[in-house]
Amino acid sequence: MTENLSIIKIGGDLVNNDTVLASYLEALTRIDTPKILVHGGGKQATALNEQLGIASPMIDGRRVTTKEALAVVTMVYGGLINKNIVAQLQKYGCNAIGLTGADANSVVATKRSPIPIDFGYAGDVKEVNARFIYGLLKENILPVFCAITHDQKGQLLNTNADTMAAEIAMALTTYYKVSLFYCFDKRGVLYDVADESTLIDQLNTGTYTKLKQQGKIHQGMLPKIDNGFHALTNGVDTVRIGNITMLTQSANKCTQLFL
Amino acid sequence: MTENLSIIKIGGDLVNNDTVLASYLEALTRIDTPKILVHGGGKQATALNEQLGIASPMIDGRRVTTKEALAVVTMVYGGLINKNIVAQLQKYGCNAIGLTGADANSVVATKRSPIPIDFGYAGDVKEVNARFIYGLLKENILPVFCAITHDQKGQLLNTNADTMAAEIAMALTTYYKVSLFYCFDKRGVLYDVADESTLIDQLNTGTYTKLKQQGKIHQGMLPKIDNGFHALTNGVDTVRIGNITMLTQSANKCTQLFL
Numbered sequence: 001m002t003e004n005l006s007i008i009k010i011g012g013d014l015v016n017n018d019t020v021l022a023s024y025l026e027a028l029t030r031i032d033t034p035k036i037l038v039h040g041g042g043k044q045a046t047a048l049n050e051q052l053g054i055a056s057p058m059i060d061g062r063r064v065t066t067k068e069a070l071a072v073v074t075m076v077y078g079g080l081i082n083k084n085i086v087a088q089l090q091k092y093g094c095n096a097i098g099l100t101g102a103d104a105n106s107v108v109a110t111k112r113s114p115i116p117i118d119f120g121y122a123g124d125v126k127e128v129n130a131r132f133i134y135g136l137l138k139e140n141i142l143p144v145f146c147a148i149t150h151d152q153k154g155q156l157l158n159t160n161a162d163t164m165a166a167e168i169a170m171a172l173t174t175y176y177k178v179s180l181f182y183c184f185d186k187r188g189v190l191y192d193v194a195d196e197s198t199l200i201d202q203l204n205t206g207t208y209t210k211l212k213q214q215g216k217i218h219q220g221m222l223p224k225i226d227n228g229f230h231a232l233t234n235g236v237d238t239v240r241i242g243n244i245t246m247l248t249q250s251a252n253k254c255t256q257l258f259l
Numbered sequence: 260m261t262e263n264l265s266i267i268k269i270g271g272d273l274v275n276n277d278t279v280l281a282s283y284l285e286a287l288t289r290i291d292t293p294k295i296l297v298h299g300g301g302k303q304a305t306a307l308n309e310q311l312g313i314a315s316p317m318i319d320g321r322r323v324t325t326k327e328a329l330a331v332v333t334m335v336y337g338g339l340i341n342k343n344i345v346a347q348l349q350k351y352g353c354n355a356i357g358l359t360g361a362d363a364n365s366v367v368a369t370k371r372s373p374i375p376i377d378f379g380y381a382g383d384v385k386e387v388n389a390r391f392i393y394g395l396l397k398e399n400i401l402p403v404f405c406a407i408t409h410d411q412k413g414q415l416l417n418t419n420a421d422t423m424a425a426e427i428a429m430a431l432t433t434y435y436k437v438s439l440f441y442c443f444d445k446r447g448v449l450y451d452v453a454d455e456s457t458l459i460d461q462l463n464t465g466t467y468t469k470l471k472q473q474g475k476i477h478q479g480m481l482p483k484i485d486n487g488f489h490a491l492t493n494g495v496d497t498v499r500i501g502n503i504t505m506l507t508q509s510a511n512k513c514t515q516l517f518l
Contacts (some may be wrong), residue, residue, distance in 0.1 A: 052310055071339055080330055083415060084405065087361045091413035097363040102346045104356040104400055116309065135398070139391075141363055154350035156342060208476020 004033040005137070005176035008247065009040075009165035013182040015081055016043045022088060024183065027248050029092040034137040034176070037096075037144045038167060040161035041077040046071050061219075065120040065158040073158050074100075077146040085144050096142045101125075101149030103158060104132045107164065108150035109157045119159045123157025125164065128171035137175075151212060166227035166236075173235035180231050180239045181247060182224045188242040188255030189225065193218050199244055204258040228257045263292040264435035267506065268299075268424035270443040273472060274340055274475030275302045281347060283442065286507050288351040292394040293435070295427060296355075296403045300336040303350060305333050307331050318352025320478075321491040322381040324417040333359075336405040344403050355401045360384075360408030361415060363391045366423065368416045370407035382408045384423060387430035409426070425486035425495075432494035439490050440497045441483045447501040448484065452477050463517040464488055487516045 008028060014020050022205050028037065049056050057064045063074065082098040088095035101107025110121030136143050145168065147161035162182065169180040191198035196232075200207075208225060211217050217225070221241075228239040240246055242254025267287060287296065308315050308331050312328050316323045324332065341357040348355035360366025360382075368382030395402050404427065408421035421441065428439040450457035459466075467484060467508025470476050477486070480500075487498040499505055 021363050044320040074342050075338040077338070078342045079336070083333050083337045083359050083361055087409045087415050088413050089366055090361055090409060090411055095364055096361075098359070098361070100345070102342055102349055102355075102357070105354055110465055132398075133350035141392070150346045150349060152349055154347050156346050186326070234284070 001108070002014060002177045003175075005172055005178050006031055006033050006035040006247075007038065007165055007169040007172070008035060008181045009038040009161060010041070011040050011161070011182075013042065013185050014183065015041065015085075015127060016075045019117060020185075021085070024244055024247075025085065025088050027244050029089065029094045030248055035142060036133065036137075038161055038165040038168065039077075039081060039144065039146055041073065041081055041146070042093065043075040043218055044081065045069075045073050046164060048076055052257045059117050059119070060175075063140060064118070065122050067121065070121040070156060070158055071218055074156055076149060077150050083123060083239060089142060089144070094142055095140060096144050098144045098146070100156065101159070101164075105129055105152070106143075107130055107145070107149045107168070108135055108152055109159055112159055113152055113157065115241045121155070121157050122149065125139060125149060125159060125167040128167055130171040130174050133168070133172065134175045137142075160227075162227045166231040169231050169236045170234040173217070173237075178236045180228065180236050182228065182239070182241040183244060183247065184224075184241075185243060187253060188240075189217065191216060199253055200255055201253050202258060203255055225257065229259070232257055232259050260433075261436045264431055264437050264441060265290055265292050265294040266297065266424055266428040266431070266437060268297040268420060269441045270299050270301070270420070270441075272301065272444050273442065274298055274344075279444075283304060283503055284344065284347050285351060286503050288348065289507055294401060295392065295396075295431070296344070297420055297424040297427065298336075298403065300332065300340055300407055301428070302334060302339065304328075304332050304335040307335055311357075314412070318376050318378070320516060321378065323377070324381050326380065329380040329415060329417055330416075333407060333415055337407050341403060341405045342353070348403070353401055354399060355403050357397060357403045357405070359405055359415065360418070360423075364388055364409075364411070365391055365402075366408045366418075366427070367411055368418055370410055370414065370416055370494060377478045380414070380416050381445045382410065382418045384426040387426050389430040389433050389501065392427070392431065393434045400487060419482060419486075421486045425490040428490050428495045429493040431498075437495045439487065439495050441487065441498070441500045442503060442506065443500075444502060447499075448476065448480055450475060451457065458512055459514050461510050461517060462514055487492065488518070489516060491516055491518050516517060 246254040405499040505510040
């Protein structure tokens with residue numbers, strides 16, 4: 001029987017609050033299966049950009065990664081957040097290792113074409129070195145990825161953390177039965193973001209397409225859901241979106257995606 | 260016959276200049292033996308401290324690592340410098356991985372006692388996980404360490420990079436015949452810092468003690484030399500201090516330490 005593997009992506013809002021983050025990390029260590037953590041960054045990078053007076057241009061609601069912004073992201077995601085998560089996990093007796101995609105060539109990306117829109121140093125994942133990651137898991141080491149990749153030509157690239165998690169999940173299906181968890185502060189995908197009782201506990205592609213056309217899915221959820229369906233189509237066994245309790249309480253409601 | 264291993268520590272001044280750093284990294288990739296890189300940080304952390312208005316107190320000529328300064332060091336050494344070095348090495352086809360001591364629990368330290376002097380979040384190396392590092396080297400992966408460690412209780416600690424290199428070198432003698440190289444911008448230990456022709460090409464403990472008593476050794480060299488002798492006393496085969504050419508040109512003059 002193929003062994004289970006959990007890929008857990010935790011979002012920016014969770015990472016910004018030390019107490020919330022600590023409870024997530026503690027919950028993580030209680031998951032029995034091998035696991036991989038992928039984290040976003042969010043507010044801390046924005047705050048440092050502001051402190052340093054670095055402009056942070058947006059096009060079509062998406063941030064442009066200038067050279068200066070990439071340096072900040074590398075410092076905040078790759079250094080501050082990543083290494084503090086690793087140190088916290090070590091405290092809980094969990095042997096974590098912090099990685100960018102450049103480390104051991106684990107996640108290679110291509111710089112996004114500047115045409116039609118130049119998003120700067122943004123990378124789209126090209127290849128995941130599943131063999132190396134598998135080797136770590138076999139040694140009982142928990143890989144903690146921040147969403148930075150490289151192009152094998154010396155350039156680091158800022159990458160979407162939801163996509164990074166999905167790509168790693170897909171690549172690891174060679175070795176494991178993979179479950180992908182998108183963790184954030186809501187119970188899952190909601191009809192009404194302000195009302196947690198409006199949870200959609202099962203979402204298939206047909207319903208998703210309809211709801212999206214009707215504008216009933218919150219904009220911020222689209223990357224998670226799109227990446228989640230992409231992962232399901234490419235061999236990942238289950239994709240769930242929800243809050244911390246879905247990691248530790250099996251009866252807890254969250255949103256599960258179905259093709 | 261035991262295999263050779265080179266531990267190369269590159270100092271702050273080299274790391275601060277992109278062109279110089281690139282030539283070092285390129286030279287590194289031409290060394291045939293397995294190798295480990297340890298880098299300092301220096302000016303970039305100081306510059307970020309200044310930009311952010313973070314005080315950087317000194318006691319007895321040594322910097323105190325406040326909580327805020329530790330965050331900066333974690334960003335600059337653990338993120339910006341470390342990940343850019345890794346990406347550059349990957350460009351040269353060298354499969355590098357960037358690490359702090361927290362990663363895979365590779366270097367554990369103890370927070371320095373606040374008595375008699377409180378240096379803040381400064382760590383003294385307690386244990387090096389040589390087995391993990393050996394496993395990477397066996398996979399043809401080049402570990403790149405920044406001088407940050409952890410205490411296994413969730414705390415990252417700022418550590419002297421010369422000491423970190425010496426401790427890693429000593430720990431790896433279990434598996435290899437180890438050569439330790441302290442690389443900086445001079446040809447080695449000089450009688451007169453302003454005159455490269457005054458190189459001391461061989462330095463033993465007796466001569467060192469005398470020269471130190473006479474105040475003839477530049478203050479900045481003491482940690483390298485002290486750590487170097489400590490390494491030699493603890494099984495490291497050779498310790499050399501010099502510039503980039505000692506890595507690639509065997510006939511080049513540098514300072515070699517002898518007990």
